[in-house]
Amino acid sequence: MHNTSIFSARLLFRVLISVIVPLTAWATDVKDFGAKGDGKIDDTDAIRKAIIHAKDGLLEFPKGSYRITETLEIDLAEVGTLGISGKGGSARIVMAGAGPALRIVGSHDKGSALPASVKPITWEKERMPTVTAIEIIGAHAEADGIALVNTFMPVLTGVLIRDVRYGIHLLSRNRNVLIDACHIYHARGVGIYLDDVNIHQMIVSDSHISYCQQGGIKVRGGEIRNFQITGNDIEYNCDPEGEVSADIWVDCSQGGSVREGTIVGNTIQAIHSPDGANIRFTGVPGNADKIGLWSISDNHIGNQAVNIHLDHCRGITVTGNTFMRGYDRHVKIVDSKNILINNNLFDHNDDYYTSQVDAPGGISIDRANHITLNDNIIDGTGYGNETDGGAVVIANSQMVTVRGSHIYNARYNGIRIAHSTHVQVTDCLIDGKADPEMAAGIVLNGDCAYTVIRQNQVGKGKDGAIVNHAQGVVIEHNQVVSGD
Numbered sequence: 374m375h376n377t378s379i380f381s382a383r384l385l386f387r388v389l390i391s392v393i394v395p396l397t398a399w400a401t402d403v404k405d406f407g408a409k410g411d412g413k414i415d416d417t418d419a420i421r422k423a424i425i426h427a428k429d430g431l432l433e434f435p436k437g438s439y440r441i442t443e444t445l446e447i448d449l450a451e452v453g454t455l456g457i458s459g460k461g462g463s464a465r466i467v468m469a470g471a472g473p474a475l476r477i478v479g480s481h482d483k484g485s486a487l488p489a490s491v492k493p494i495t496w497e498k499e500r501m502p503t504v505t506a507i508e509i510i511g512a513h514a515e516a517d518g519i520a521l522v523n524t525f526m527p528v529l530t531g532v533l534i535r536d537v538r539y540g541i542h543l544l545s546r547n548r549n550v551l552i553d554a555c556h557i558y559h560a561r562g563v564g565i566y567l568d569d570v571n572i573h574q575m576i577v578s579d580s581h582i583s584y585c586q587q588g589g590i591k592v593r594g595g596e597i598r599n600f601q602i603t604g605n606d607i608e609y610n611c612d613p614e615g616e617v618s619a620d621i622w623v624d625c626s627q628g629g630s631v632r633e634g635t636i637v638g639n640t641i642q643a644i645h646s647p648d649g650a651n652i653r654f655t656g657v658p659g660n661a662d663k664i665g666l667w668s669i670s671d672n673h674i675g676n677q678a679v680n681i682h683l684d685h686c687r688g689i690t691v692t693g694n695t696f697m698r699g700y701d702r703h704v705k706i707v708d709s710k711n712i713l714i715n716n717n718l719f720d721h722n723d724d725y726y727t728s729q730v731d732a733p734g735g736i737s738i739d740r741a742n743h744i745t746l747n748d749n750i751i752d753g754t755g756y757g758n759e760t761d762g763g764a765v766v767i768a769n770s771q772m773v774t775v776r777g778s779h780i781y782n783a784r785y786n787g788i789r790i791a792h793s794t795h796v797q798v799t800d801c802l803i804d805g806k807a808d809p810e811m812a813a814g815i816v817l818n819g820d821c822a823y824t825v826i827r828q829n830q831v832g833k834g835k836d837g838a839i840v841n842h843a844q845g846v847v848i849e850h851n852q853v854v855s856g857d
Contacts, residue, residue: 400433400458401426410437412467417441424452431456434464434507442470447477449499449524459507462531466507471515473542477502481525486548486573491525501526511537514561521547530554538562540585543570550575560585564610567592569629576601582620586612589620594629605639611646611677618646619653620677623664626655630663632688637668642676645700645732649677656685661709669694679705680734687711694718697725699734702756706738714746721753721782733784737766738773747776755784759812763789771795782806783814787831790843792819799825804832804854812836817843830854 404410406426407419416439423432424447432455445466447455457475459465468474479499484490502524509518509532518534520542521527526549533556534540540557543550543566550572557564557580564585565577572595582589582605589610590602602621611618620641623631641651651674656664665688674680675697682705683689690713696703703719706712719734726732734754738744746765754764763786767773770793780787780803787803790796798815805811814831815838817824822845830852831838838853 399429400431401429402433402435403439404435404437408434408439410435410439410464412438412440415440415442415469417443417445420445424455427452427455430454431458434459434466436460436463438465438467440467440469440512441474444470444472444476445474447475447502449477449479449502450494453498454500454502456503456505457507458505462506462508462533464507466509467512468509468516468518468537469512471513473517473520473539474509475504475518476520476522477504477524477527478522479524481548482523482546484525484548495525499525501528503528503530504532505529506531508533508535509537510535514538517542518557520544521550523547525549527551528553532556533558535559539566540564540582541566543567543572546571547575548573552577553579555580557582557589558584560587562587563591564588565590567595567597569594571596572600573598575599576603577605578603579605581606583608583610585610586615586618588618588622590622591619592623592631594625594627595631596629597631598633600631600634602634602636603638607639607641609643611643611649613644613646617648619650619682621651622653622655624653624655625657625663628657632664632666634667635670636672637670639672641672641674642697644676645678647678650679650682651675651677652680653682654684654686654689655682656709658685661685661687665689665711668692673697675699679703681705683707683709683712685709689713690715692716695720696734697722698730698732699754700732702737703734703754704736706736706741706744708740710742710744712741712744714744714749716748717750719749719751719754726753735762735764735766735784737768738770739766739768741770742772744770744773745776747774747778749778751778751780751783753782753784753806755786757785759785761789761791763787763816765789767791767793767796769793773797774799776800778802780804781832783811786812786816786834787814788816790815790817790821790824792821794820794822794824794845796821796824797827798829799827801829801831803829805834810835813840814838816840817846819843821846825849826851
């Protein structure tokens with residue numbers, strides 16, 4: 374009996390040791406290297422020591438507030454593949470200096486995602502650095518959250534970054550970037566900033582990106598391919614008193630190319646800011662080829678000067694979205710081609726349009742070609758004035774179709790076509806509203822050669838149903854509705 378008890382005790386001890394020792398040795402605890410986590414002591418040097426000694430691959434911040442005054446640089450070639458964890462989100466890094474709190478640097482500065490281009494050191498020591506379950510807060514005017522430089526397969530998940538300049542700053546060259554289930558909140562600059570960077574394969578998903586004054590997600594130049602923005606809440610990313618911004622802004626006005634992307638299943642809304650946009654693509658002046666092959670689908674988009682602004686781009690589909698409150702316009706297309714605006718709902722729910730709200734909305738197409746505007750419902754919209762405004766305005770363009778759409782409660786005009794050729798308006802239902810009275814259902818001016826207005830049901834405005842001051846237009850088989 375005595376021997377049995379001894380055996381049982383020894384067995385229990387071995388089991389406990391086998392469980393406890395791996396748990397305690399599994400991660401490198403920053404407090405073991407002198408970090409206090411009290412929010413007062415400067416923990417920069419202590420955490421740097423912990424990074425150097427994190428040989429087991431995980432650097433852990435126990436519950437606490439870790440104040441640092443300089444960037445914590447993780448050179449993956451030196452320290453090896455590393456994960457950083459805040460122990461279930463209970464830890465906070467307070468960046469009280471300029472620059473990013475964490476700067477993760479790899480050596481994938483020339484390779485692509487092709488297996489043959491990946492160097493052995495990348496697989497051995499650098500692939501898939503992770504940051505998870507931690508908060509980063511800025512306590513300096515130029516404090517940033519996380520910078521990624523020349524990394525391969527980085528993963529950021531469950532991270533809260535707030536009160537910084539840039540939340541996540543991508544620089545130089547990165548590949549296969551995953552940002553998931555993160556909160557980027559109240560940045561003085563941009564939430565997720567692709568800053569003249571070369572990136573192929575990047576996904577931002579299931580995250581909240583809000584109250585960032587210079588934009589939620591911004592691309593400035595660089596070379597971007599395969600960029601997916603899905604399932605996020607992207608809101609209030611503007612400063613009504615500051616710089617022009619957008620919730621999502623792809624800006625190639627100074628060069629670069631950004632192609633092959635999706636914006637799908639997001640809520641993208643804001644408050645009105647001067648010249649602001651929910652989604653803005655700004656291409657290279659005089660060249661529409663550098664931004665393209667994007668799908669904008671199944672989003673809720675609203676509450677900005679312009680909901681979607683496409684300038685010098687091509688190959689964009691806008692389908693299945695719901696739009697609300699474009700203070701200037703819902704969609705503005707300029708100097709672009711091969712654009713589909715199909716199967717969307719532009720709604721005017723009176724619950725959102727109080728007497729204090731003046732958000733006329735509408736769609737404008739200017740100096741564009743090969744545009745389809747089909748199977749949309751467009752309710753209660755119309756920017757501009759009776760002379761040149763309307764729910765849909767097509768100017769100085771060619772090869773445009775408007776088909777199978779409901780345009781009603783239109784302000785000024787239902788559809789206005791000016792100096793545009795090869796335009797077809799077919800199978801639409803167009804009607805006005807009593808106050809203010811619609812001027813005309815369809816009005817045409819200037820040279821509109823090879824334009825066809827056919828088989829529409831058109832409400833009669835105070836100037837008529839179809840008012841044609843243009844040349845080269847075929848008008849046939851339409852039904853005029855008096856509105857009585």
